[in-house]
Amino acid sequence: MKTATLAAVPLFAIAVAAFGFAPLAAAQQTPIPLTGSNQPPPQDIDYPGTLKIHVDASDIGRRTFNVHETIPVKPGASIYLLYPAWIPGNYSPSGPIDKVAGLVIKAHGQTIPWTRDKYNVFAFHVDVPAGADSLDVQFQFLSAQDRDQGPIIMTPEMLDLSWNKVSLYPAGYDANRIKTIPSVTLPSGWKFGSALEVASTDGDTTTFKPIDYMNLVDSPIYAGKYFKRLDLTSKNSPPVHVDIVADEPKDLEASDEAVQALKNIVVQMDRLYGAFHFDHYDFLFSLSDKLSGKGLEHHRSSEDGVGPDFFTEWNLTTPHDLLTHEFNHSWNGKYRRPADLSTPNFNVPMGDSLLWVYEGQTQFWGNVVAVRAGLENKDTGLALLAQVAARYDMDRPGFRSWRNIQDTTNDPTIAQRAPLPWRNYQGSEDYYAAGQLIWLAVDGKMRSLSHNRHSLDDFARAFFGIHPGAWDVNTYTFEDVVAGLDKIVPYDWASFLRERLDGHGNLAEALKLEGWQLVYKNEQSKAVKAVMASFKKRFPKYAAGADFTYSVGFSGSGKGELRDVRWNSPAYKAGLSPGMTIVAVNGTEFSADGMKQAIKDAKGSDQPIKLLVKNFNEYKTLDIDYHDGLKYPDIERIKGTPDYLSQLYAAKK
Ligand SMILES: [Zn+2]
Numbered sequence: 001m002k003t004a005t006l007a008a009v010p011l012f013a014i015a016v017a018a019f020g021f022a023p024l025a026a027a028q029q030t031p032i033p034l035t036g037s038n039q040p041p042p043q044d045i046d047y048p049g050t051l052k053i054h055v056d057a058s059d060i061g062r063r064t065f066n067v068h069e070t071i072p073v074k075p076g077a078s079i080y081l082l083y084p085a086w087i088p089g090n091y092s093p094s095g096p097i098d099k100v101a102g103l104v105i106k107a108h109g110q111t112i113p114w115t116r117d118k119y120n121v122f123a124f125h126v127d128v129p130a131g132a133d134s135l136d137v138q139f140q141f142l143s144a145q146d147r148d149q150g151p152i153i154m155t156p157e158m159l160d161l162s163w164n165k166v167s168l169y170p171a172g173y174d175a176n177r178i179k180t181i182p183s184v185t186l187p188s189g190w191k192f193g194s195a196l197e198v199a200s201t202d203g204d205t206t207t208f209k210p211i212d213y214m215n216l217v218d219s220p221i222y223a224g225k226y227f228k229r230l231d232l233t234s235k236n237s238p239p240v241h242v243d244i245v246a247d248e249p250k251d252l253e254a255s256d257e258a259v260q261a262l263k264n265i266v267v268q269m270d271r272l273y274g275a276f277h278f279d280h281y282d283f284l285f286s287l288s289d290k291l292s293g294k295g296l297e298h299h300r301s302s303e304d305g306v307g308p309d310f311f312t313e314w315n316l317t318t319p320h321d322l323l324t325h326e327f328n329h330s331w332n333g334k335y336r337r338p339a340d341l342s343t344p345n346f347n348v349p350m351g352d353s354l355l356w357v358y359e360g361q362t363q364f365w366g367n368v369v370a371v372r373a374g375l376e377n378k379d380t381g382l383a384l385l386a387q388v389a390a391r392y393d394m395d396r397p398g399f400r401s402w403r404n405i406q407d408t409t410n411d412p413t414i415a416q417r418a419p420l421p422w423r424n425y426q427g428s429e430d431y432y433a434a435g436q437l438i439w440l441a442v443d444g445k446m447r448s449l450s451h452n453r454h455s456l457d458d459f460a461r462a463f464f465g466i467h468p469g470a471w472d473v474n475t476y477t478f479e480d481v482v483a484g485l486d487k488i489v490p491y492d493w494a495s496f497l498r499e500r501l502d503g504h505g506n507l508a509e510a511l512k513l514e515g516w517q518l519v520y521k522n523e524q525s526k527a528v529k530a531v532m533a534s535f536k537k538r539f540p541k542y543a544a545g546a547d548f549t550y551s552v553g554f555s556g557s558g559k560g561e562l563r564d565v566r567w568n569s570p571a572y573k574a575g576l577s578p579g580m581t582i583v584a585v586n587g588t589e590f591s592a593d594g595m596k597q598a599i600k601d602a603k604g605s606d607q608p609i610k611l612l613v614k615n616f617n618e619y620k621t622l623d624i625d626y627h628d629g630l631k632y633p634d635i636e637r638i639k640g641t642p643d644y645l646s647q648l649y650a651a652k653k
Helices: 004-012 213-217 256-273 322-328 360-372 378-393 406-415 433-449 456-464 478-488 493-502 507-513 526-538 570-574 592-602 644-649
Strands: 050-059 064-072 078-082 100-107 110-112 114-116 123-127 134-142 158-161 179-185 191-194 198-202 205-208 221-224 227-231 240-246 281-287 294-297 301-306 336-338 474-476 516-521 546-548 554-556 562-565 581-585 609-615 618-624 632-637
Touching: 050 158, 100 123, 158 281, 179 213, 191 227, 191 240, 191 281, 221 240, 221 281, 256 322, 256 360, 256 456, 281 322, 294 322, 301 322, 322 360, 360 378, 360 433, 360 456, 360 644, 378 433, 378 507, 378 516, 378 526, 378 632, 378 644, 433 456, 433 478, 433 493, 433 507, 433 644, 456 478, 474 478, 478 493, 507 516, 526 632, 546 592, 570 618, 581 592, 592 609
Parallel strands: 050 179, 240 281, 281 301, 336 474
Antiparallel strands: 050 064, 064 134, 078 123, 100 110, 100 134, 114 123, 158 221, 179 205, 191 221, 198 205, 227 240, 294 301, 516 632, 546 554, 554 562, 581 609, 609 618
């Protein structure tokens, strides 16, 4: 998973440093069975019969999916039908059941009653009439009309169909033991991409080959009015394609350079892992201002949603790690999966304790391979790394005081990806970016211990690149990861990892193991400026027009509207808070340049920076007592040490 906001905002958000400790226990590793309800637990036996699931996705005007399912049942049985709750890639009970309406269940043409379980809103109890051997289930999935109701998944030009949203399935069976025959009706003339294999086509309706329910949910469809399919297959790989849908036909035009970079992803992943765990793979790629952005992994496909200008404004200073990140999950997350995340169906709670491997190492390779494949300049990759390092040096003070990285693996369930009031202090799914730094530290340590004979590349190949062609699920535990590292370079990896996951040290130190260090300069480097500019273009709502995170400790719009204030920073101590607006700086109307000048002027002076601040309808003056000048993160070489980082980011031959 990698949402637009998750991927981008933390890199450029704010904060301060608070120091302290309070060790937290590692998260629970054992899956907990369903509690408080009467549904039978899933069993590893075949469901008798095949579910037929038809989705009419042609009502794009009302953004409604109409579902019709035929479910074979035992006459007279008392059964539960489940709506998927725990969604892979979300790691929380986030199935959008609030958008299910119009549920009608019939047997022999007669409507029969259903009741929702008292303790589990995702479970519907049905008494099957004697003599009925199948149920007709109908409902609508009312997709968001407005972004504050959830992601937009239907527009006049495209749609994103996820089967977990548009189906119920029977309780009591492992999801991979329930056979289905899915079919879909699309708006007339639209084309689609999916990992599903076509059995037959009748007008606008496509019926797919039978597939088990586990893999059906893992095989979404992207369909669109404007569609293009590019072949990215490499010499050694099974077929790999990118299926592109766009707001306008012109957005589909990709330069030779961009297409080559996409092809390089497959080549570089092959050189990294030496094996593929799919028989075919499709990047489902939306280029849109209307459809919500997305990054969601699947075994044989991924959902990748970016803005419309991906190809038309192609340049190597834009962060481009979405496709490499999601593709990497086919190895780490889908084929090899944390044992506590590998659940038998979609209503057994997931254990998230190893997300720092699943997401953390994927964040690491997503960024590295983006540079290796030529989707980003090396300078861009390093500028992004500097931002991540600075975050854990200064901008996540919670990790020096009340929390640790391991505890953030609970965040998908705690916060359900909702916006947070003090994100820098609360922490939020830091197993992604902090995980990236932890794996960077492992790479550096492996190289120095082995005199640069081994690196994390060797671990990746040995741990994730096994059994070419296999695409069942092969689980791993913490102990497996440690043993896998030890096999490449013997060392006390358990302590090395736990220290970083459970402790409160500075994760930015990882750079030093690679021969580089984090520095703060009074001006942004050229590479950082270019990254910021492209970020601002892609996420105008989130980009900071005024970013003083690492100096006084706030960021916000160019009009002084504060979005983030680093906890315990000089700005925080002066009384500033997200939600306030700075009206004036030292008696002059607020501007980013004016604020910059005020910080420069305060350096070496004992006078505070005077702010006029608006909070609701109240105005007040606040003084920031700060005299250390402007500070922007960057990284530079430590002279006289080996430059492992440049070797890590170099394309593999
Ligand atoms: Zn991910």
